[in-house]
Amino acid sequence: MKRRKANLSLAVLLAVIFFLGLLAGARRSKVVGTAEGQEAYDYLKTYANVIDIVKANYVDKVNDRDLIYASIKGMIKSLDPHSSFLTPRCSRTCRRRPKASMGA
Secondary structure, eight states: HHHHHHHHHHHOOOOOOOOHHHHHHHHHHHHHHHHHHHHHHHHHHHHHHHHHHHEEEEESOOOHHHHHHHHHHHHHHHHTTOOOOHHHHHHHHHHHHHHHHOOO
């Protein structure tokens, strides 16, 4: 339970930092006038910096995959209450279930 709460806190922290970075990058691009293609790289650089900061400063050791999946889940969940992110493993499992339930 404690580990799950820590993971949830980390996901929320990453999502907040990520979106703050997006907002800061958007403001900067308006002032500087960067090209559209470069703007995406600026956001990704912010994202990578956040991952490095979390890995260096979080109380427990964190896994890159878990960080990235948690942030993607937060990003998708922020779009609307009906969207969700399925990890590749979960996606494979979900695709197999309907076949198994039909007797195939």
